[in-house]
Amino acid sequence: MKYFNIEYISMATGLFLFLVGLWGIISQKNIIKIIISFSVLDTSIHLILVSIGYIRNKTAPIIDGVVSKTDAATKIVDPLPQALVLTAIVIGVGVTALMLTYALRMYSENKTLEINKYKSLKW
């Protein structure tokens, strides 16, 4: 039963969350809801990346009493996706804050959160 291992399960979760987030972004009308869907999408991508880097029965890439310097290569999971996701999370919060500020600005211009009523973007 190949798909019963934790990397497959978490990857499938990430893919489902990706679809749900995408559905939210294209179907919702409220701008705050769109931003929430975006943050769900963000989380899902982080989950997928980390589960790609996981290797079965291996431990965290930090060297201490359990993992020694010499046998590190045979005992640890892939540290590279983790490093990428680490920066991606921090950028994610910055981008979310920026989008929220735009939403606030749009709200103070138009007095509504519904994107259908933002006339200035229509053509």
Added chain:
Amino acid sequence: MIRNSILILLIAGMAWILFQEFSAYHGADKLNSISEYYAKNAPTETGAANLVTAIVVTYRGFDTLGEVTILFLTAAIIGFMISTGKKTDRKPEQSNSELLETASNVLLPILILVGVYIFINGHLTPGGGFLGGAVLASAIILWLMSATGPKISHALLEVTEAFSGFGFVILGVLGIVLAGGFLDNKILHLGTFGTLLSAGAIPVIYSLIGLKVGAELSKIIIVLNQTQGEEK
């Protein structure tokens, strides 16, 4: 109706593509070549016990520089976009609880200390500069919530931010001059493996990153807190 069915078709197509990817995926049972290089050489080359830190700070230092720049731009744009409104002083409807003020007096130093611990020990324990910055920003939130202690000065935040960003770049250039390349951590002596001073310049660099991230996140939060409802 037509719009909804198009959306469902779109999602179904996306789901089909993702399913193809998922069924073609095979879990790896050993490290790929580049990660193996990191796992074998990073501890001796950089002296950091946490390989993620070694990758973030030295091997992929440029990524981190760009990331810090993005955060800086975000904070600047948010400050620019919100500060156009007029400030109103609105009284909070419920006064502060005495217990919350006392508890935040107790917890604030501890929170800042934990933040400092996290970013100084970034090369030994999980965490590092980004997380330390986030914990510092949480301390600032607690400070704003309870309104105890001295006022937070904007000038201090700006100076911290500018100083840490500048120091980060200077350290990077020093790496080119004194050691192998940009952000090389061997400009300081590598100590015994596994102690606080073992990783050359990594604690210094991570402290600067932590201070910068903390200052920027706090700036975003202070801007969102202070300018109450825009009135025209």
Added chain:
Amino acid sequence: MMYSLIIIVMSLIMLVMAFMAIHHKNLQVAVIASGIISLFASVIYIFLAAPDVAITEASIGSALTVVIFFYVLNKIRQSDDTK
């Protein structure tokens, strides 16, 4: 085996929370639901042997993002009141 079962339960909870975050009418509830998604994601990162990512996701995704969302909702409510 046991880890897989635990992760399946948490994944189902995350999916339910995602639907709630997108379809619930109350914005505050939606924001809290997205915070719960981040919380469970960070527990899953620990199963996946990524403590660095877990600790960062817990602090930033589950606390700081929720806080920023609530600050913005607060400002929206304030300008609603003054109207």
Added chain:
Amino acid sequence: MVNILLSIALGIIVISFILVIVRFMLGDTVVDRVVALDVLTVSSIGLIVMLAHFFGRVIYIDVSIVYGILSFIGVIVIAKFLAKSL
């Protein structure tokens, strides 16, 4: 022996997650849901420390320290938002 008992404990915590999530979905008011979030965070501290035992790594304790800090901040901000005094 020890590991069997701890596995049962792990399972019990996951069951309580489900119960709390049911309260979150039923919840009459927003405050109920915030209480649910708080309970989830505090019980996941216990879960993480148990995982630290199962994986045999002391470093996971640091993760739970950060959890302890952050549940506090989030709940306080939401409570002040609900009392209209943020």
Added chain:
Amino acid sequence: MEYLEIIGAIVTLIGAMFILFAGIGLLRMPDIYNRIQAGTKASTLGSMLTLLGIGLIHPDWLLKIVLLIIFILISNPVSSHVLGRAAHFIKVPLSSRTAVDKLAEDEDRVTQSK
């Protein structure tokens, strides 16, 4: 050593049971204040016992765990206090079985005397 480990495991199991009680209490209690009572308190004790049990199994982790327990002891009651106070301020209704509400009486007196 063996005995200490088994005692630790049993303490951890009791802690997990308390977390389960927190979940049940959160479901069964009639109004928000009682839910705060049943939920946050039982889960705090539950996670404290869990931590303590793991600390007994690994005695060299005990110092950090005690630090974490002290931190939870300071911060968690304050957050539930602030939450309950906010709930009472926005007048979340108490359950119909409530016997007495002195705080609302006192606040009414203050607003009337103004």
Added chain:
Amino acid sequence: MKFKGIFVVFVMLLAIWLVLNNTLQMAPLLIGAGVSLLLSVVLCTKCSVFNDIRLTPKTFYYTLVYLGVFIVELVKSNFDIAMRVLNPALPINPGIIKAETILKSKMARLILANSITLTPGTFTIDIKENILYIHCVHIDGDNTEKYAQSIVRKFEKYLEVLYG
């Protein structure tokens, strides 16, 4: 006496730092001492929270006694509330009652309120000057005033010695 507050905070922070680092080497010790000195001077010149504690040998004895009383109460009332939750009839009689405390120090009031909150069945919902409003799951007997005083008195007599 400002110095006492700063000193207490400094010692507390240094202890936390050492526990977190889990080592007694020279470099972490020096860095921790520097950071905690800076934090205690910057953050505690104005706050008066830590000034009230009495540092006498009696303090340690009473702290231990207080902890013992607190833990016994905690476990006892936890089992009580667990029984109530599991009982199908749900035998509760909730209400918000009022109790007065004689403690003046802010820190002591925080500890008192936290202890009341942590023992299940009672939780501090508001505090105004020296009046505590306590929400109880089950009010025993008819006399609410007496019941409220009995809850507070349990912890108060020890804290009075510690903080005055």
